[in-house]
Amino acid sequence: MVTLLKKPGAPRKLLAPMPPPPPADPPEVAASINIDGKAYSVVEVRTTGDVILDVSFENSSACNKSIPSEDIRKWRNSKSPIPSPRIFYRVRLETLKKNSRYFQHLLGPTFAEGVAITNTFAQLAKLNLKPAEVEADRLPRIKIVEEDVATKTIGRETIFCDMLRIIHGADHLTKPITLNCLTVLVVMADRYNTLPLVARYVQRTFINFKYPVTLDKKAEETLRQKILIFYHTDQAIRFASATKELILRGSSRWLGADETATDFQTAWWDLPDGLEAELAHRRACVLRTIASVQTQCLALYTSKDRQCKLGYDSSGACDSFQLGEMIKFLSKKELLCLIPFQAASPYDQDYIWPDAYPGDIETLIGLLRQCPSYQINQYHSHCGLRTKLLPALDYIKSCIETGVGVKFGRSKSDWVNDSWSKSSATGEKKAFWVSGADGEEVDVAGKKTEIFDFKEVKGKAGWGVNDIGGEKAAKALFLAERWNWIREQDSEFRMLKSTPNLTM
Known part of the structure; x- marks a missing residue:
């Protein structure tokens, strides 16, 4: 390219193009x-x-x-x-x-x-x-x-x-x-x-290096290398995004794989400073929270309490219909496993024990959102799993977007102050359970049970408004020990601690 320069009162001069920079010298x-x-x-x-x-x-x-x-x-x-x-x-x-x-x-x-x-x-x-x-x-x-x-x-x-x-x-x-x-x-x-x-x-x-895009779980090693680079070079925003991606996708290392294998012996397969355990713990917390939604819905429809509030003669049949369709849907999506009452040996070759969900958490949320609006007839249009499920999944997804990735400030060690695993272990004491006045078991010796109540969450317009509020909301949700997802004001406060014979 030739550049024309003109000084006041002087004729234009042609300037020769700048020579290309010399190649890098060898050692x-x-x-x-x-x-x-x-x-x-x-x-x-x-x-x-x-x-x-x-x-x-x-x-x-x-x-x-x-x-x-x-x-x-x-x-x-x-x-x-x-x-x-x-x-x-x-x-x-x-x-x-x-x-x-x-x-x-x-x-x-x-x-x-x-x-x-x-x-x-x-x-x-x-x-x-x-x-x-x-x-x-x-x-x-x-x-x-x-x-x-x-x-x-x-x-x-x-x-x-x-x-x-x-x-x-x-x-x-x-x-x-x-x-x-x-x-x-x-x-x-x-x-x-x-x-x-x-x-x-x-x-x-x-600064303009193009890091490879990791579109699926097959690119886990690439994703782990990016996490290690971002962590060691203090690239906080990219680090938070990459750690969130690994938490949502899951890791083959967290599925009981042989850690002595050559593939797992490099530095990025064992992230430093406790990060490996932190990411695995955060994924477990998110999965446990999502499972609590369907667990509570199943508990409600298997209880003696009437869930259909329309007061029709068909309300009892509506509850039975919704329970059956709910179990059918979750089983079809491989999100529910029914275990018989008889004991089975964990070494029994003919019995397959359910494993934790190994896939992408966003895919899991998408599967649950496919739940149809089951209704026994045209008068029961607002009954069933879907009306309870979708608002809960929307809020969970909002908290995932704002608060799941590991973040740090001026120093990469700052993330330890907001560690989920550290928060879960703080103040643990030996539990001593007694029956409360309402028949609910209460731990009178251990720490206070962290309870998340969906009724107390503000309107959808305020979800994930800012990073600080989003992080606090995410921790309150995913570090809870019990959840109540029912938002109707006239509903009883029912929470499930464990469901007999049902495994998520």
Whole structure:
């Protein structure tokens, strides 16, 4: 593109187009080290470096990823041993110690590595030599073993070099950067205690990075990698959205899968700082809340109390009809399992014990919303499950949108203050149950039972008005121990603690 500039009183001049930016320079490999008769190239992260990092990248057959991504397929097809490269990096000692607590301790005076560096510097000083100016052979060499335990990825040496360059104030060289590259980078930064610096670099450099869209449960690993990146790089909004997605979709790791399998041994399959348990707990709370709606409806229609309030002679038949249609609908959608009264062994091969719902929670809500408006005749148009179910599901969905994802503020550790699992465990005491005046069992020794009453919720227009109110409403709903979903003012306050012979 040619730009025309005109100064006042001067003729127009043609300016030559700006040349394209030069391509990223490869790592400087300007020297070599001879060890046991073998020459190794030295990657000069800094040409004025005064320390050599001797890093062995151990790779095993458990590796299932690579950088570039196609390399793993090549190694498997060739059936040759996976290489474990040994790379030498020339770096600045003070820069490492300043930006990494790992290197600050390892290369300090309390470890043998730090003592060896001090002794080597002293020997060079006697010869009037500056470490930043001598050949790589004469510099202190620090051995590091980089295992593949946390990432199961071949080619980590390129990301390790990027991390060292970021520590030294330079740009990364690996291109193109993929989601797996970013994941390995933050995992390494966490291991070498340089996360604050790397997090700022990621926020600044990859602000427009296009994270892969995870449309279904098959993309769980990708979703988990995004959660780990967002958490370690303090991207709070994206982190809240990604954690909500995992809570709603569920995880194969939470379904009793073999956790010793290779697929579950990487860092993103065991999210740090208690996040893994927190997300699983939040999903369980949401499922328990949704189940309470149909559980209470079944309890109401199996009780002695008349649910049809029309006062017709057919009201009794209406209740029986609604109960039958309700059980038929829930059983057809595989949301209800009827258990016979006789005992059955959990090891009985012919008996299938019901499992917790493993699917997408939004899909579950959609299934329940399919409940038809059953009516025994044209005069009972407002009777049945649907009239009670839809308002409850609407409110649950509103609370899911505003308050299910894990959120933090200025510090990523802030989420602990709003932990659901911590709230559930606070103040727990040994329960002592007695019968109350209304026949209801009451725990007189334990903490106060958290009860959610749908009648006390304000109008639909106020649901999820702001983030703070939405989060409080979500916690009040999903952390409740008992629920009353009946909104009619003249209805009795009936709640179900457990339903005999019915399993959701």
